[in-house]
Amino acid sequence: MRKILLMLIVAAMSVMMASVAFAGAKKEKVKVGFVYISPIGDEGYSFAQDQGRKAIDALPWVETTAIESVPEGPDSERVVLNLARKGYDVIFGTSFGYMDPMVKVSKKFPKVAFMHCSGFKTTPNMSNYFGRMYQARYLTGIVAGMMTKSNVIGYVAAFPIPEVIRGINAFTLGVRSVNPAATVRVVWTKTWYDPALEKDAAISLLDMKADIITQHQDSPGPLEAAHERGKYAIAYNSDMSKMAPDTQLTSAVWNWAPLFKNTVEQVRDGVWQGNEALWWGMDQGVVDIAPFGPMVPQDVKDKVAAAKQDIISGNNAVFVGPINDQNGKEVVPAGKTMSDPDMLGMNWFVEGVIGNTK
Structure with missing residues (x-):
C-alpha cells in the first residue's frame, strides 16, 4: 500500500x-x-x-x-x-x-x-x-446506403488500427441504418499516403461491383478511380469536390x-x-461533412440533416446496442452505449463489413 x-x-x-x-x-x-x-x-x-x-x-x-x-x-x-x-x-x-x-x-x-x-x-x-470522426462517418454512411444500387460499397483503408476500424464500423452502421441489405467491402493498403496504390485499391473494389467508393486515405486516388469509372465516391479529410464535382457525394471533413x-x-x-x-x-466543430454534390436527392439530405442534429444534441451516440460483429455475435447489448476506451481500442468489424482486421 x-x-x-x-x-x-x-x-x-x-x-x-x-x-x-x-x-x-x-x-x-x-x-x-x-x-x-x-x-x-x-x-x-x-x-x-x-x-x-x-x-x-x-x-x-x-x-x-x-x-x-x-x-x-x-x-x-x-x-x-x-x-x-x-x-x-x-x-x-x-x-x-x-x-x-x-x-x-x-x-x-x-x-x-x-x-x-x-x-x-x-x-x-x-x-x-x-x-470524433466516426460521427461524420456515420452520416456519410447514410448517404451511401441510400444511394447505392448494387448494395456493394467499397472502402479503401490505410492501416488496421482502432482509429480506422472505428471509422469503417461507424460508416457501416450508417449504411445499414437505412439499407440493411448493403455491405461494405474493405481493402487495406497499409499506407497513409500512396496515390497510385490507393487508386488501384479502389479499382479492385469497383471490379467487385462496388458502385460507391469511400476511403481512409490521404490522397484523392480513390475518388479519381471512381470518377474514371463513372461511379460515385465519398471523400475524406477535406472537400475534394473541385477535383470531381460529378463524382463526390460528400466528404467526411476535419476542421x-x-x-x-x-x-x-x-x-x-x-x-x-x-x-x-x-x-x-x-x-465542437472539429468534424463535419462537406456540402452535398448536385446528384444527392433531397430525401437523402433530409435524412442526414436529422441524424446530424441527433448527434449534435446527444441523442445518437452512434455506437449504441444492439451491435453484432461481422460473424453475427452480439458485442454491444441493446440499449448500451460503448465507452470511449472501448471505442478507442476497437479491433473488430460490425455486421455488414466484408474484410478482416489484419
Whole structure:
C-alpha cells in the first residue's frame, strides 16, 4: 500500500510540475511547429491539418511553421527535436507513428507543449488530440446506403488500427441504418499516403461491383478511380469536390481550427497542461461533412440533416446496442452505449463489413 501511495504521489507531482512550467508564464508571442506525414497539396489529411495551422497563423501573436512529408520513425524524432531546440512553444505531431518519438523528445524539453494526433500516450507536457470522426462517418454512411444500387460499397483503408476500424464500423452502421441489405467491402493498403496504390485499391473494389467508393486515405486516388469509372465516391479529410464535382457525394471533413486555437490560447495564457486526451466532436466543430454534390436527392439530405442534429444534441451516440460483429455475435447489448476506451481500442468489424482486421 505504501508503494502504491508513493507511486500516486510521484505521478501527481509530475503533473503538478508540468502545470508549474506553464502556469503564470503568459507569453506575448507563441511559436508553433507542425509536422506532417504527407504533402499538403493533395487536399488530404495534411491539407486539413494545415488549414487549421493557417487559421491560428492569422492570429497576430502566433507564428507558425510546418514540415511536410516526414516519415514515421527516426526521421520524425529528428524533426520534432529540431523544432524544440529552435524554441518552439508548441509542437503538433499529426501522425499516429510520431507518438513514441514525441514522447521521447517531450521528456527532454519539459517547457514545450507537445500535441500528438490520434495516439494514446501522454506525458506531463504532452497531450494527444483527435476528433470524433466516426460521427461524420456515420452520416456519410447514410448517404451511401441510400444511394447505392448494387448494395456493394467499397472502402479503401490505410492501416488496421482502432482509429480506422472505428471509422469503417461507424460508416457501416450508417449504411445499414437505412439499407440493411448493403455491405461494405474493405481493402487495406497499409499506407497513409500512396496515390497510385490507393487508386488501384479502389479499382479492385469497383471490379467487385462496388458502385460507391469511400476511403481512409490521404490522397484523392480513390475518388479519381471512381470518377474514371463513372461511379460515385465519398471523400475524406477535406472537400475534394473541385477535383470531381460529378463524382463526390460528400466528404467526411476535419476542421482543426477550434482545437488548435484553444491550445495556443492556453499556452499563451500560461494555463495549458499535458497528460490530457482531447477527443472533440461534431458539437465542437472539429468534424463535419462537406456540402452535398448536385446528384444527392433531397430525401437523402433530409435524412442526414436529422441524424446530424441527433448527434449534435446527444441523442445518437452512434455506437449504441444492439451491435453484432461481422460473424453475427452480439458485442454491444441493446440499449448500451460503448465507452470511449472501448471505442478507442476497437479491433473488430460490425455486421455488414466484408474484410478482416489484419
